[in-house]
Amino acid sequence: MSRRIDYFDDPAAPKANSLVPSVNVVVTNEAGDLLMIRRSDNGNWAVPGGAIDLGESIPAAAVRETVEETGIVCEITGLVGTYSDPRHVLLYTSNGEARQEFSLVLTARAVSGEPTPSSESREVRWVPRGQVTSLQMDRSMRMRIEHYLAGTGLPYIG
Numbered sequence: 001m002s003r004r005i006d007y008f009d010d011p012a013a014p015k016a017n018s019l020v021p022s023v024n025v026v027v028t029n030e031a032g033d034l035l036m037i038r039r040s041d042n043g044n045w046a047v048p049g050g051a052i053d054l055g056e057s058i059p060a061a062a063v064r065e066t067v068e069e070t071g072i073v074c075e076i077t078g079l080v081g082t083y084s085d086p087r088h089v090l091l092y093t094s095n096g097e098a099r100q101e102f103s104l105v106l107t108a109r110a111v112s113g114e115p116t117p118s119s120e121s122r123e124v125r126w127v128p129r130g131q132v133t134s135l136q137m138d139r140s141m142r143m144r145i146e147h148y149l150a151g152t153g154l155p156y157i158g
Contacts, residue, residue: 002094004041006138009087016089016100023062024049024105024141026148027074034132034145035110037069037121045135047145048121049103062106070124071116074108080148081105081156088140105144105156 007013024047027035036045048069052061059076066074081104088101115124127135132145147156 002041002092004039005091005093006042006140007089007091008085008139010089013089014091014096014098016086016098018097018099019102020099021052022050022103023052023058023065024103024144025062025066025074025076025108026080026105026145027066027070027072027108027110029110029126031126031128033126033128035066035070035072035074035115036125036127036132036135037117038123040120040122042138043122043136044141045137046141047105049105050120058104059106062108066108067113069118069121070113071118072113072124073111075111076106076108078107079104079155080107080144081158083140083144083156083158085140085158101140103144105148107148 026047037048038045048066050065062076083101083103086100090099117124
């Protein structure tokens, strides 16, 4: 099975060889719970997301990735921030791709569907806001979620 390994400010990290625009989506339900997935490639918890395809808008990619990974249809409502720290490198062991982080993190509300795992998500569930940061996740995902939970209304630019 292919794995994803996240490196941050690590001298042992491979040199980035690609830059792929991607989205992450903080989806909430009526109770304010966050839609979380347990990733198949590294076992960490995360919000849904993935690469933006050619010919696709940012909101369309966010809705598509959320449905593919979770079974939940969502409506985009805002922006948490932009994340492009070159010290964060993602290694995909299946093909040796080492990506520099480049992610737009959006907010959304759930419209329909039931949490359903996929090939990219071993587990999908609604998690109460107060319990989200206790889950095992990469530091970059934790930072994105903490920016959302802080609720400043201003997007993070980084």
